[in-house]
């Protein structure tokens with residue numbers, strides 16, 4: 001699967017852009033703030049119906065404009081696929097595959113798998129558990145179309161249950177029969193998600209271990225593990241035991257929305273005890289594992305988007321990544337960098353052609 005071209009209209013800092021790519025390595029080069037990352041994000045948008053960096057769709061529209069359009073021609077299973085996305089201010093976004101509007105966006109997720117490696121990935125370690133659940137959900141959704149539907153269903157039931165708890169607090173009466181129905185619904189989709197997350201981690205962790213060892217030559221002991229309250233007790237019992245607390249706090253305090261992906265180094269939390277270098281290796285291993293996992297379950301290579309890695313990574317890690325590029329471990333790659341000569345040199349060293357684009361203040365031209 002690869003992207004042949006990309007057309008933008010009023011997307012972030014671009015008025016318009018029309019780019020044609022090769023099925024190998026493309027590099028966007030230019031100064032800070034020129035709009036290089038925005039091009040990667042446009043590609044991410046086409047693949048997953050959303051920005052990697054900013055969840056608010058309307059903020060992708062160029063300031064002062066009314067709408068944005070992003071369009072790309074992919075090749076998938078040797079067939080052409082035209083994907084287009086448009087958003088008008090205050091309207092629902094429109095997402096089309098071969099000119100046909102999707103009934104639901106979830107149907108698009110996973111058709112064009114993508115992995116982004118970006119300096120912002122540090123949030124995965126530093127921020128709350130929601131970031132890490134989002135990572136897990138993102139990977140599973142790209143390989144399992146039912147998963148996203150189930151997650152949407154779970155979140156809907158959770159909202160309903162929390163609304164009921166608020167109402168109970170306000171009226172001081174509990175409709176036991178209604179709570180029971182809501183609990184049953186929550187348990188049903190919660191259990192499905194729990195099993196899918198467990199199975200996912202079982203397959204994912206060996207990829208992670210392999211990549212971490214490759215990147216660091218077995219330097220230190222790190223681990224990745226899935227923590228869920230559902231590992232301790234079944235969901236029904238958890239809900240029954242927590243009802244007094246839930247009523248007091250007016251929200252559901254147990255369930256898969258509390259799951260955590262634990263990152264450790266030598267048995268201690270990565271966030272507190274990992275050095276910057278160890279954290280970076282950990283994150284790249286995580287992303288490379290995502291790549292390997294998607295490749296295995298989709299049976300083709302995802303797109304790889306590498307944001308600013310030459311600036312942010314040290315020589316060792318760059319060398320390891322480039323070793324993988326030179327072994328053709330990846331398919332199509334998009335990369336951003338501030339230094340054209342550096343990019344040209346790095347790829348010359350591994351004898352891989354790189355297609356360079358100059359980016360400056362929202363305009364992009366083939367170098």
Ligand SMILES: Nc1ncnc2c1ncn2[C@@H]1O[C@H](COP(=O)(O)OP(=O)(O)OP(=O)(O)O)[C@@H](O)[C@H]1O
Nearest residue numbers: 012013032033034035036037038059060061062063
């Ligand atoms: N909706 C928008 N309208 C107009 N400009 C926007 C919008 N969203 C982002 N920008 C602009 O895009 C620019 C950032 O672009 P981008 O992050 O792609 O830069 P970059 O070339 O990757 O820079 P760096 O090398 O610093 O990472 C900023 O100047 C920002 O103000």
